[in-house]
Every structure is written in structure tokens, then in C-alpha cells.
Amino acid sequence: MSEHLPPPQRRASSGFGDPALVFPEFASKQRGLEKVQEEEGEGEDSSYGGKGSFDLSSRFSSPSVSRNGFETPRKTSSLKLPGFREEEETDRSTNSGSFVDREEKRKCPGCFRKCCACTCMFLSIVLIILLLTGLSVNSSVKASLPQVSVTNLRFSRLDFANSSTDLLMNANMKTVLELSNKNDKLLYYSPMKAAVSSENINLGQKRLLGFTQSPGNVTYLSIPTRLRKSKVYDVDATLLRNKEKKLEAVVNVRLRGKLGFDWLGFRIRLPTVIACEDVKQSDVINGLKPMCDVRIFSQ
Structure with a gap:
């Protein structure tokens, strides 16, 4: 005939195993922090497949709580993939090229005006030379006519x-x-x-x-x-x-x-x-x- 043994009794906690049992205020704050961590985790999972850089520090670092019960700001370090860095360099080169093109376009009107001025000056000099030559020939011819x-x-x-x-x-x-x-x-x-x-x-x-x-x-x-x-x-x-x-x-x-x-x-x-x-x-x-x-x- 088997004997029924009484269930083992739980050891009384000294109060240092789970702070939530000792401090009720700390338990409510801990639940709030867990809820914030779950929301951040869902946001990172949904934005992980997007284009661009993503932050891995939020996955491996836990929020720090100050003594007064508020969350302290933390530094986020972004980890960028090599492909995205090449795209940014391409965009920068494109932007710099467009800036150079705009600068060249701004300089073109000045170059065009200088070219027109030089051409007009050259043509004027040629016309003056031809005119003087024609007048000289005309006067010489008229003096030579019988x-x-x-x-x-x-x-x-x-x-x-x-x-x-x-x-x-x-x-x-x-x-x-x-x-x-x-x-x-x-x-x-x-x-x-x-x-x-x-x-x-x-x-x-x-x-x-x-x-x-x-x-x-x-x-x-x-x-x-x-x-x-x-x-x-x-x-x-x-x-x-x-x-x-x-x-x-x-x-x-x-x-x-x-x-x-x-x-x-x-x-x-x-x-x-x-x-x-x-x-x-x-x-x-x-x-x-x-x-x-x-x-x-x-x-």
C-alpha cells in the first residue's frame, strides 16, 4: 500500500530573487519596458527588407533605465552595406557632375560674348584694311586716267x-x-x-x-x-x-x-x-x- 507523500513545500524567498515581487512600482515599469521592446522589434522586422541602411544596435542592446524611471537616450550606430555605399557614391558623382554642367552653362554665355567680340573686331579690322586699300587704289587709278x-x-x-x-x-x-x-x-x-x-x-x-x-x-x-x-x-x-x-x-x-x-x-x-x-x-x-x-x- 503506497504512502501518500505530502507535496514539497516552497522555500520562502528572501526577497532578492525577483525585484518585481518586492517592489510593485518596479513591476509596472518593467512591463512597460517589455512592451516598448516588442514594438521596436516589430518595427525593425518590418523595415528590415526595405532599401537603405538598417540599425543592428537595437537588436543587441537593451534600453537603459535611469534611476528616476525614465528611459535614457542611446546612440544608434547604423551599419551600411557595400552596395548602398556604391549607390551613394554614384549619386554624389552624379550630383557633382550636374553641378559642373551648371557651372559650365553659366560660363558659356561669357565665352560666347567674348568670341563674338573677337570675331567682330577681326572683321572690322579686315574691312578697314580693305576700305583703305580700295581708297588708295581708287585715288591712284583716278590719278592715272588719261x-x-x-x-x-x-x-x-x-x-x-x-x-x-x-x-x-x-x-x-x-x-x-x-x-x-x-x-x-x-x-x-x-x-x-x-x-x-x-x-x-x-x-x-x-x-x-x-x-x-x-x-x-x-x-x-x-x-x-x-x-x-x-x-x-x-x-x-x-x-x-x-x-x-x-x-x-x-x-x-x-x-x-x-x-x-x-x-x-x-x-x-x-x-x-x-x-x-x-x-x-x-x-x-x-x-x-x-x-x-x-x-x-x-x-
């Missing part, structure tokens, strides 16, 4: 014939020009084409040979023209016939060619026109020598 006048203007033949439908004219004319080279340069005349007209009637054309004129020389240029059976209007023919009989015909003589001369060791040839306009036959006969206009850069 003086041209008309010394003879005579019709050796002028008659008209009626056809079945038109009025035909025959004319022979001789014009003499005087060319004076009054400067110290040698002039070079290219072959020239001469045309003579009066009262809207073409009196003929002549091809002249080129020649050279020495400084201080006077040259007489003869221009004979010939016209055969040319159709003319009755009004123009009548006007020319009446004026020629009175030696009051008005004639236009025009020569086209090139005039050359030496300038700074170079031989320059410029297109030139010698225009003797509205020359009165009576003035030539009286020895007035009507002057002609010598034009360069003209055709």
Missing part, C-alpha cells in the same frame, strides 16, 4: 534711199579722239570696241587695236565708221539730215575695253569706258575739243 577729248567729227557721206517698204541710210563718218597721259605712269590700252550714234541712229561700230602710251604722251585715236543700207525711221532720218546740213549734228561716241597701269609692282587692268556724249559738231569744228568721261569698273 584725259580724252574729241578733236574731229565729220560726215564724209550721208544719204537716204527709199525702198518698197523701208527707208535705208548710207553713211561714212570719221571721229578723232585725243588721249593725253599727263602722269608718270605707263598706260596699257587693251583692244577696244567703238560705237558711234546720233539721233537714235547707229552710225557704225569699229574694232580698235590695243596700244601703249608713255608718260606725258599725247595720242590721237582715229575711229572711222561705215554704214550701208540700214533701216531708219523717217523722223530720225529727217532730223539727222537737217542738222548735218547745218553742221549741228549731236553725236555720241563710246569705247569699251580695259585700261592697265603699274601699281606697287603689279600690273592692274580695269574695265574702262570712254564716253563722249552729246558732242556737238559745231563745237568740234570751232576747236573747243569737248571732253569725254573716262569711267572705270563699268561696261
Whole structure:
């Protein structure tokens, strides 16, 4: 028959094993701290999978309680993974690059203005040089131009014939020009084409040979023209016939060619026109020598 043994009696605690049994206030504070630790643990577990750095100190360190019962602040040390450090370095390099780009963009307008100013200054200097050169050449050319006048203007033949439908004219004319080279340069005349007209009637054309004129020389240029059976209007023919009989015909003589001369060791040839306009036959006969206009850069 088995004997029933009485249950072992609990040893009386001396009061130092569990402080919560001795100090009720400490038990309530301990429960509050445990609750705070559970909430912090849940927050860390939920944010552990996120991107960025996480703090491991909260998992391995317990909150410290001051003597007055309040929680003391603690230092948190963040542990960063190598991948996140590379991303931060990349972001910093990108930000620094964008800062450099902004600085370069700020400097670009100043560089552009300086470039425009230098270009404008260079072009201005080139234009001034060209202008001065052109003025020098122009003054030198004008000083080198010969003086041209008309010394003879005579019709050796002028008659008209009626056809079945038109009025035909025959004319022979001789014009003499005087060319004076009054400067110290040698002039070079290219072959020239001469045309003579009066009262809207073409009196003929002549091809002249080129020649050279020495400084201080006077040259007489003869221009004979010939016209055969040319159709003319009755009004123009009548006007020319009446004026020629009175030696009051008005004639236009025009020569086209090139005039050359030496300038700074170079031989320059410029297109030139010698225009003797509205020359009165009576003035030539009286020895007035009507002057002609010598034009360069003209055709």
C-alpha cells in the first residue's frame, strides 16, 4: 500500500530573487519596458527588407533605465552595406557632375560674348584694311586716267534711199579722239570696241587695236565708221539730215575695253569706258575739243 507523500513545500524567498515581487512600482515599469521592446522589434522586422541602411544596435542592446524611471537616450550606430555605399557614391558623382554642367552653362554665355567680340573686331579690322586699300587704289587709278577729248567729227557721206517698204541710210563718218597721259605712269590700252550714234541712229561700230602710251604722251585715236543700207525711221532720218546740213549734228561716241597701269609692282587692268556724249559738231569744228568721261569698273 503506497504512502501518500505530502507535496514539497516552497522555500520562502528572501526577497532578492525577483525585484518585481518586492517592489510593485518596479513591476509596472518593467512591463512597460517589455512592451516598448516588442514594438521596436516589430518595427525593425518590418523595415528590415526595405532599401537603405538598417540599425543592428537595437537588436543587441537593451534600453537603459535611469534611476528616476525614465528611459535614457542611446546612440544608434547604423551599419551600411557595400552596395548602398556604391549607390551613394554614384549619386554624389552624379550630383557633382550636374553641378559642373551648371557651372559650365553659366560660363558659356561669357565665352560666347567674348568670341563674338573677337570675331567682330577681326572683321572690322579686315574691312578697314580693305576700305583703305580700295581708297588708295581708287585715288591712284583716278590719278592715272588719261584725259580724252574729241578733236574731229565729220560726215564724209550721208544719204537716204527709199525702198518698197523701208527707208535705208548710207553713211561714212570719221571721229578723232585725243588721249593725253599727263602722269608718270605707263598706260596699257587693251583692244577696244567703238560705237558711234546720233539721233537714235547707229552710225557704225569699229574694232580698235590695243596700244601703249608713255608718260606725258599725247595720242590721237582715229575711229572711222561705215554704214550701208540700214533701216531708219523717217523722223530720225529727217532730223539727222537737217542738222548735218547745218553742221549741228549731236553725236555720241563710246569705247569699251580695259585700261592697265603699274601699281606697287603689279600690273592692274580695269574695265574702262570712254564716253563722249552729246558732242556737238559745231563745237568740234570751232576747236573747243569737248571732253569725254573716262569711267572705270563699268561696261
